[in-house]
Amino acid sequence: MDVEDTQAQPLPPLNKSASRNSMDECISWFHGKITRDAAEHILDVGGSSEGLFLIRESTSSPGDYVLSLIHNKSPIHYQIRRHGEDAFFSIDDGPIVHGLEMLITYYQENAQGLSTKLNEMCKGQPPPPDSRRHGRTNLLHRATKEGEVTVVRELLKSGYHNLDAKNQEGQTAVHLASIMGFNDILDLLLVVGANPNIRDGSGLTPLHYASKNNEPETVAVLLRHKANPQLRATESGWVPLHYAAFLGYTEVLNVLLEMKCPCHPRSNYNETPLDLAKKNKHKECISILENYVAAPPTSSRSEWFHEDLDREKAMSLFRSEGLKDGMFLVRRSSRRKDIYVLSVVHNSHPFNYEIQRKETFYFIDDGPYLDSLDHLVEHYSNMADGLPTNLVQPIPPGTESLDIPSNSKDKDVENLIYNNVAANVVYREKKTPPKVRKIDPISRPNLIRRESLKLGDSIGEGEFGSVLCGKWLNLDNIEVNVAIKTMRDEQVQRCREEFIREVEVMVGLDHPCVVKLLGVCLGPPLMMVQELVPMGSLFDYLLDFQDEINVHDLILWSAQIAWGMTYLESKRFVHRDLAARNILLSSKTEAKISDFGLSRAIGTGSEYYKASTGGRWPVKWYAPESINYGTFSHASDVWSYGITLWELFTYGDPPYGDMTGMQVIQLLECNQRLSIPEDCPEKIQKVMSQCWQYNPENRPTFKQLYSSFCTDVDYKPLWNFFKCEEEIL
Ligand code: ADP
Numbered sequence: 085m086d087v088e089d090t091q092a093q094p095l096p097p098l099n100k101s102a103s104r105n106s107m108d109e110c111i112s113w114f115h116g117k118i119t120r121d122a123a124e125h126i127l128d129v130g131g132s133s134e135g136l137f138l139i140r141e142s143t144s145s146p147g148d149y150v151l152s153l154i155h156n157k158s159p160i161h162y163q164i165r166r167h168g169e170d171a172f173f174s175i176d177d178g179p180i181v182h183g184l185e186m187l188i189t190y191y192q193e194n195a196q197g198l199s200t201k202l203n204e205m206c207k208g209q210p211p212p213p214d215s216r217r218h219g220r221t222n223l224l225h226r227a228t229k230e231g232e233v234t235v236v237r238e239l240l241k242s243g244y245h246n247l248d249a250k251n252q253e254g255q256t257a258v259h260l261a262s263i264m265g266f267n268d269i270l271d272l273l274l275v276v277g278a279n280p281n282i283r284d285g286s287g288l289t290p291l292h293y294a295s296k297n298n299e300p301e302t303v304a305v306l307l308r309h310k311a312n313p314q315l316r317a318t319e320s321g322w323v324p325l326h327y328a329a330f331l332g333y334t335e336v337l338n339v340l341l342e343m344k345c346p347c348h349p350r351s352n353y354n355e356t357p358l359d360l361a362k363k364n365k366h367k368e369c370i371s372i373l374e375n376y377v378a379a380p381p382t383s384s385r386s387e388w389f390h391e392d393l394d395r396e397k398a399m400s401l402f403r404s405e406g407l408k409d410g411m412f413l414v415r416r417s418s419r420r421k422d423i424y425v426l427s428v429v430h431n432s433h434p435f436n437y438e439i440q441r442k443e444t445f446y447f448i449d450d451g452p453y454l455d456s457l458d459h460l461v462e463h464y465s466n467m468a469d470g471l472p473t474n475l476v477q478p479i480p481p482g483t484e485s486l487d488i489p490s491n492s493k494d495k496d497v498e499n500l501i502y503n504n505v506a507a508n509v510v511y512r513e514k515k516t517p518p519k520v521r522k523i524d525p526i527s528r529p530n531l532i533r534r535e536s537l538k539l540g541d542s543i544g545e546g547e548f549g550s551v552l553c554g555k556w557l558n559l560d561n562i563e564v565n566v567a568i569k570t571m572r573d574e575q576v577q578r579c580r581e582e583f584i585r586e587v588e589v590m591v592g593l594d595h596p597c598v599v600k601l602l603g604v605c606l607g608p609p610l611m612m613v614q615e616l617v618p619m620g621s622l623f624d625y626l627l628d629f630q631d632e633i634n635v636h637d638l639i640l641w642s643a644q645i646a647w648g649m650t651y652l653e654s655k656r657f658v659h660r661d662l663a664a665r666n667i668l669l670s671s672k673t674e675a676k677i678s679d680f681g682l683s684r685a686i687g688t689g690s691e692y693y694k695a696s697t698g699g700r701w702p703v704k705w706y707a708p709e710s711i712n713y714g715t716f717s718h719a720s721d722v723w724s725y726g727i728t729l730w731e732l733f734t735y736g737d738p739p740y741g742d743m744t745g746m747q748v749i750q751l752l753e754c755n756q757r758l759s760i761p762e763d764c765p766e767k768i769q770k771v772m773s774q775c776w777q778y779n780p781e782n783r784p785t786f787k788q789l790y791s792s793f794c795t796d797v798d799y800k801p802l803w804n805f806f807k808c809e810e811e812i813l
Pocket of ligand 1: 665
């Protein structure tokens with residue numbers, strides 16, 4: 085109940101001179117849209133004590149905020165990213181928190197990966213209403229709740245600007261009108277631009293309330309004004325159709341379906357509305373849901389379906405069409421002919437999603453079950469629903485171009501490698517003010533002249549651009565085969581830090597089971613030159629040549645990966661992305677660890693690395709402490725090693741099948757693990773379960789894992805390969 089409900093409430097204008105309540109006092113750290121310099125000045129005047137902070141609006145990225153903070157007498161600035169149009173925020177790859185004030189409270193309790201915890205604030209104002217999870221009841225809330233259409237109309241006419249402000253429960257006027265079923269007020273609010281897609285403090289949208297309160301007309305008004313029927317309740321993952329089916333509200337169910345909401349969305353626990361209707365024996369709902377026939381889709385396969393197109397060719401096609409946001413196509417997977425893949429471009433980057441099947445349905449990830457490929461394309465054209473963008477421009481089958489990376493100039497590149505960006509990387513990692521860092525000449529990568537490189541065909545598609553095979557005329561004038569990781573021009577801006585970081589990690593590494601970096605060519609385009617590992621990814625090999633692989637091969641590769649990881653452990657590198665897809669094969673008996681894009685050095689005196697920047701998170705390979713707290717250590721790499729072994733011994737099965745990340749986390753917390761693959765040797769089974777000990781301290785080290793391969797007589801055939809005794813024992 086609202087605090088102010090307990091008082092007598094005629095509808096007076098709010099007393100503007102009344103002092104702010106104590107909550108607003110506590111969160112008066114907001115300073116509006118001021119520049120970085122102005123923020124630093126305010127912190128300086130405020131005394132620059134440790135943890136002194138303020139929040140300001142980002143000047144470069146609308147909707148985002150910036151945390152300016154004092155650590156060791158110097159200011160540091162963190163981008164606070166907004167997720168979607170609602171008030172969800174995060175800093176780097178910390179948790180996504182509902183409400184800016186809740187996010188700040190979180191970092192006031194503990195540093196949680198920031199350089200220091202937030203301490204005293206520089207006094208400003210409370211944050212804007214649309215950024216908060218909880219606010220204060222205002223005049224519009226009151227008038228709405230009491231059904232005062234005339235007052236609401238007058239308020240809106242007079243330009244009342246707090247349309248999306250929240251009350252103590254985090255509800256906006258749109259929530260209140262929807263809860264009460266006041267459709268005329270709701271319409272007034274939505275016509276002037278109030279947002280129908282905001283969640284309240286319990287994680288529910290106005291459409292959730294209208295559905296669970298059995299208000300079909302309200303549901304229709306909201307949907308007409310672009311309420312999103314696929315937003316999930318934060319806890320359960322239920323969308324409005326789940327509520328209608330669970331409660332047996334047939335009218336609401338019919339309105340939702342008539343207005344083209346997908347009929348079989350899935351909750352966080354994989355339940356569909358039909359499951360819920362059956363559970364509660366709502367016969368009429370069951371019959372509606374079972375007999376529902378989706379309207380025929382408006383787009384057809386001839387516009388976007390490619391019968392025979394592999395990943396690399398799809399990328400080339402996108403590139404030749406200009407890599408515009410929302411470009412998409414559907415293709416058959418080149419590895420498994422029974423699988424379709426949706427490829428879509430966002431921020432100049434292609435994303436690939438496996439389209440999965442269940443009975444007659446098609447679906448992506450934890451999205452709704454859809455009747456056909458065409459319905460799937462139609463659904464994701466109407467809304468992004470979990471994809472980075474909705475599908476906008478189909479790329480029809482037809483001419484394909486095989487472009488090679490463009491040759492345009494990037495003059496900054498040398499600086500970028502050796503000075504500025506490297507300095508930034510250090511700044512982000514160690515949280516010290518940026519300064520130009522001198523790179524130790526010994527650990528500098530070779531600079532390779534463009535003229536000494538011959539670029540060949542594409543052999544893979546990486547995060548930053550194509551991986552090509554090629555030839556390098558090295559310093560001894562010998563032509564050697566190499567792999568060349570290129571960086572597309574449009575990626576330079578977005579990914580250079582990661583690219584440089586990968587170079588930095590690889591430059592000092594030299595081990596038979598780790599892919600070797602030979603040098604960097606400044607191009608343009610920027611290129612990383614590595615030893616060629618001719619047979620490519622072990623994951624592809626497992627899928628394609630299962631019949632030619634025996635258990636000894638699997639054990640040999642397992643031991644080699646453990647050996648390479650022992651080496652990385654000795655260098656204090658945490659890999660963070662150990663998986664079969666990142667192991668390459670030189671020959672059938674030589675596996676090498678690659679892909680150091682996520683790898684990090686851990687500082688002396690520290691046992692783990694705490695992630696501070698966002699990006700890809702291969703959750704199914706991650707240990708519980710990495711998922712829950714973002715901490716990575718040799719022990720979390722050991723967990724991923726266990727998952728990699730599982731991939732090997734299942735010949736490339738996807739770990740945890742089509743479970744969502746959330747379901748995997750729940751399974752691990754219930755102390756369950758992946759089931760042991762068929763015919764897996766008992767010793768390997770034991771290794772897997774040791775690697776998946778919940779407590780990182782109880783997991784073996786790589787050194788122990790590797791020596792167990794070397795000392796166990798059953799693995800004697802491996803001994804020659806490794807000369808284990810000298811190396812490790
Ligand atoms: P990214 O880390 O940018 O995603 P990867 O390093 O995983 O890119 O490379 C993508 C693909 O390119 C790999 O799966 C592999 O097939 C191929 N590849 C990468 N490096 C090499 C290499 N040194 N030798 C042979 N093939 C390679």
